[in-house]
Amino acid sequence: VESFIEEIKQFIGWTASDAELLASLSPRMQRHLPGLAEQLLASVERHPGARRILCSGAADAAVLRQGILSWARSLFGGFYDESYAQLRLECGSQAARAGFEQRYLLAAMANARAYLVDSVAKEIPSCEQAPGIRAVHRILDLDLNLICHGYLEQSLRHLKLLNAELEQSALELAEASLSKDEFVAHVSHELRSPLNAILGFIRLVLDGLCHSQEEEKQVLRDAQQSAQLLLRIVNDLLDLHRVTANKFALKIQAYPLRQLLDATLPLIAVQAAAKDVQIIDETLDTALPQVSTDEVRFRQVLINVLTNAVKFTDHGAVVVRGFPHADENSFCLEVEDTGIGVPAGQRASVFKKFVRAVGDASHAAARDRADEVQRAGAGLGLHIAKRLVELMDGRIGLESGRRGKGSVIWFTVPLAAKAKTQRRASRRKQPAGASA
Amino acid sequence: VKPGGPGVRSASAKPGSSSGSATAKPAGGEGAPGARAVRVAIVEDNPLVAKFFRLALERAGGFEVEAFQDVAALLDRIAAGEISLLLLDITLPHLRWKGRPLDGVELARLARRHCRAHLPIVVATAHAMMGDRERILEASGADDLMEKPIYDAAELVARLRRLLPMAAVSD
Numbered sequence: 001v002e003s004f005i006e007e008i009k010q011f012i013g014w015t016a017s018d019a020e021l022l023a024s025l026s027p028r029m030q031r032h033l034p035g036l037a038e039q040l041l042a043s044v045e046r047h048p049g050a051r052r053i054l055c056s057g058a059a060d061a062a063v064l065r066q067g068i069l070s071w072a073r074s075l076f077g078g079f080y081d082e083s084y085a086q087l088r089l090e091c092g093s094q095a096a097r098a099g100f101e102q103r104y105l106l107a108a109m110a111n112a113r114a115y116l117v118d119s120v121a122k123e124i125p126s127c128e129q130a131p132g133i134r135a136v137h138r139i140l141d142l143d144l145n146l147i148c149h150g151y152l153e154q155s156l157r158h159l160k161l162l163n164a165e166l167e168q169s170a171l172e173l174a175e176a177s178l179s180k181d182e183f184v185a186h187v188s189h190e191l192r193s194p195l196n197a198i199l200g201f202i203r204l205v206l207d208g209l210c211h212s213q214e215e216e217k218q219v220l221r222d223a224q225q226s227a228q229l230l231l232r233i234v235n236d237l238l239d240l241h242r243v244t245a246n247k248f249a250l251k252i253q254a255y256p257l258r259q260l261l262d263a264t265l266p267l268i269a270v271q272a273a274a275k276d277v278q279i280i281d282e283t284l285d286t287a288l289p290q291v292s293t294d295e296v297r298f299r300q301v302l303i304n305v306l307t308n309a310v311k312f313t314d315h316g317a318v319v320v321r322g323f324p325h326a327d328e329n330s331f332c333l334e335v336e337d338t339g340i341g342v343p344a345g346q347r348a349s350v351f352k353k354f355v356r357a358v359g360d361a362s363h364a365a366a367r368d369r370a371d372e373v374q375r376a377g378a379g380l381g382l383h384i385a386k387r388l389v390e391l392m393d394g395r396i397g398l399e400s401g402r403r404g405k406g407s408v409i410w411f412t413v414p415l416a417a418k419a420k421t422q423r424r425a426s427r428r429k430q431p432a433g434a435s436a
Numbered sequence: 437v438k439p440g441g442p443g444v445r446s447a448s449a450k451p452g453s454s455s456g457s458a459t460a461k462p463a464g465g466e467g468a469p470g471a472r473a474v475r476v477a478i479v480e481d482n483p484l485v486a487k488f489f490r491l492a493l494e495r496a497g498g499f500e501v502e503a504f505q506d507v508a509a510l511l512d513r514i515a516a517g518e519i520s521l522l523l524l525d526i527t528l529p530h531l532r533w534k535g536r537p538l539d540g541v542e543l544a545r546l547a548r549r550h551c552r553a554h555l556p557i558v559v560a561t562a563h564a565m566m567g568d569r570e571r572i573l574e575a576s577g578a579d580d581l582m583e584k585p586i587y588d589a590a591e592l593v594a595r596l597r598r599l600l601p602m603a604a605v606s607d
Contacts, residue, residue: 190562193584
């Protein structure tokens with residue numbers, strides 16, 4: 001700032017005698033200054049654009065009047081150093097922040113200049129006026145430079161900030177459109193595989209390429225199975241859209257967890273029975289609390305997690321467990337399978353869109369069976385489960401199976417308010433305290 | 437997979453024109469008579485799609501089809517000269533090679549390196565966005581690419597036959 005103020009002083013032809021002259025004028029100028037403040041304030045009030053700076057009324061007018069007055073006094077203070085410059089820079093910067101347009105600033109400065117030149121002329125005999133008037137012009141030139149510089153600096157800072165924000169949002173938009181492209185590519189890919197089987201099998205029948213009626217039937221059943229897979233994928237895509245666009249109208253209420261499980265597990269038992277898989281509900285041995293959740297979406301999460309477990313287990317059991325979560329006001333449910341498991345490095349990605357669990361070599365032997373198709377899906381079930389759990393203030397995760405085999409998917413659900421929990425729980429045979 | 441199979445010969449399964457001995461073959465002998473059947477290896481993630489490919493090729497006649505999920509077994513058969521054409525998918529999440537996943541693009545390159553003669557490779561993929569075709573053909577070195585859904589058995593057969601040496605083509 002110091003070199004900056006020196007530069008301006010040189011440029012406007014400032015001399016040390018100007019400072020002395022202004023300081024000596026100070027006592028005689030004091031009586032003119034309130035008039036200057038009134039005149040500037042009045043001109044601000046007259047302009048609708050400029051008046052915006054006074055938006056909160058009388059208080060701001062008083063502050064502005066006081067500000068103009070002390071500024072005008074300091075013009076004749078005799079010290080035109082760094083802190084003098086700093087105040088002007090700050091004044092310009094404030095005007096910019098307040099949205100005070102530069103043309104009003106320039107007009108006000110011209111106004112002040114004319115007023116002060118007049119005042120000096122009234123105080124000094126006309127034969128001695130010239131140096132005093134010159135000094136007033138120079139100090140106002142100095143101020144104009146400093147205030148405008150402060151104003152410009154602030155405007156530039158603001159523009160840079162806006163620019164950075166724009167760049168950031170352009171970047172985000174580009175990313176979003178990229179992931180939208182990827183999404184469309186994924187969806188197209190996921191739909192084409194089952195379509196291939198459906199259209200192909202139908203065409204085989206229509207072209208008379210089947211050897212027998214029995215074979216035609218089998219081929220049509222294969223087509224039907226693929227069509228069902230296609231329907232599942234389409235439903236998952238719709239759910240994904242709803243969960244992404246936040247279009248689920250969640251109805252969060254207190255529900256007995258027992259009731260939610262009892263209403264859901266039998267649906268999965270049918271899927272499991274079709275394979276050599278048993279559903280074991282270990283929560284039957286414990287008291288379950290009231291939970292605060294959306295009934296439909298909670299059951300959807302449970303179904304997605306359980307379906308996933310059953311899908312990837314060929315033999316053995318899928319176990320459901322529940323326990324109070326350690327450090328939160330929530331309850332944890334876990335579903336353990338004895339399936340193919342997920343390598344440690346891929347655990348986080350299981351919950352991403354379009355990621356399917358992957359079998360190991362030993363599992364590949366089973367791949368030729370037609371019921372393998374049942375395992376297929378768009379890889380959206382766990383992603384939707386994660387989004388729903390998070391919408392309902394819970395968390396979800398995956399760990400390796402407790403006995404080093406298969407995997408465990410756990411998720412948390414908030415407990416309902418305590419009073420309700422105890423009242424409802426006391427109706428069951430377990431003591432109320434056990435469920436809190 | 438045994439060539440022929442039970443029962444009726446389908447209308448479009450044309451017996452080889454070059455076959456003087458066709459009538460001497462047992463019923464359902466659709467493999468190019470007198471000539472070796474074309475052995476097609478299929479690597480396809482969706483088992484029902486694989487089944488459709490197999491049916492489409494077998495019914496056309498002259499093809500023996502085998503589906504592979506085991507990369508090592510496939511490469512062994514290729515190295516032994518027992519595979520005449522490879523039909524493969526690009527997205528193969530279940531496939532492993534030396535402990536790591538691999539896709540159809542890598543598998544195509546790997547297969548080429550295991551075959552002394554030129555092995556015809558056709559990619560059947562559901563990647564159908566702009567630029568996918570060029571990108572996949574370039575990266576895999578495959579001879580042809582078909583976009584799924586592929587449901588016209590006759591077209592599939594025609595596309596594969598185009599890549600086979602004349603002697604192996606049974607019609």
